[in-house]
Amino acid sequence: MTDEELMQAICNGDQDAYQTVVKQHLKSISHYAFRILDNQKDTEDITQEAFLKLWINAEKWQPEKAKLSTWLHRITHNLCIDYLRKHRNIQTQENVEEENEKRTDWRDSHADGEEERLQESRLKTAVNSLPENQRSALMLCHYSGFSNKEAAVIMNISVKALESAIARAKRSLRKQLSGANSAQSEEKARLRNYPNP
């Protein structure tokens, strides 16, 4: 069945069609929500709500304007933003910079086995420190595989604004991660030269 047929069936109350759509899009929707919210419980709630909204507003989807996955991501994106606005303060450029200055937490671990975990944790910290619009742009284009144009539709911004956000996000990540790496190398060198007794 095509997306149009599935959505028409959902409009007519067909739960089998709903089940098919859920199975097709659950992974991408939950992963996107998780990368925005960084919290498993909230991600589950938002994912459930996104599919409930799909069921309720099925007749509002216009296939000539956006693909079903784009529309569904837009619903999820809006829910995530609303959630963040209600429950947390969205990070602005100013408090991001403050946080970056404070971040020195990776210097404690030096064991080889922990290296990968450390890298991932460092990446997550860096990604989560990005302002919301940059993080969303990065998630949609890099992780969810949307084109810049589709990501702009999802975020309801112009393609230029999207491209600016994604460029800033990558520049910021590159700066933070290379800074983290050089700090770690310096620490390792220091420990080699002056080992703890």
Add this chain to the structure above:
Amino acid sequence: MHNEMMTIEDFTHFIETYGADPNRWPIDSNKSIKGFLLDNTSAKKVLAEYQELEQRMDSYGVPEFRGLEQKVLKQALPPQRNSLLAQLLNWIIPKEASNKQLWRPAVAACLPLMFGIVLGNYYSFGIDTVIDEYDYWEGEFAFLALSDYSEGMINE
């Protein structure tokens, strides 16, 4: 973007915007970007740095959401707010047509006929099918025989 006009800043901005994977580059810029890369070591270095960054970004894992699919599927869904006409049409001609439901369109097709019979049986709508003038067979035969009806009646 033309190769001779491009600077390393333009190239870096392009990589930041479209990513380090050439498969994601816009077709119209692909040739000029690849041309710029061929004879520019700084551009190659920038590309390598962003490729490494993107590889690192791929390590951002997402936990497995066990039971989420069941939760989504089992959540209570409100009834769809379809119009009565849409509901009726959907009942008459179901999307998943099966032999068991063939009686529905058949009944729908017969309904106007049955309605017409019932209506015709009870209401005449002012049309009287009995013609008083032809109460007698003789008169009717005379009429059919194209004889002078009035004359015959007078003779009697």
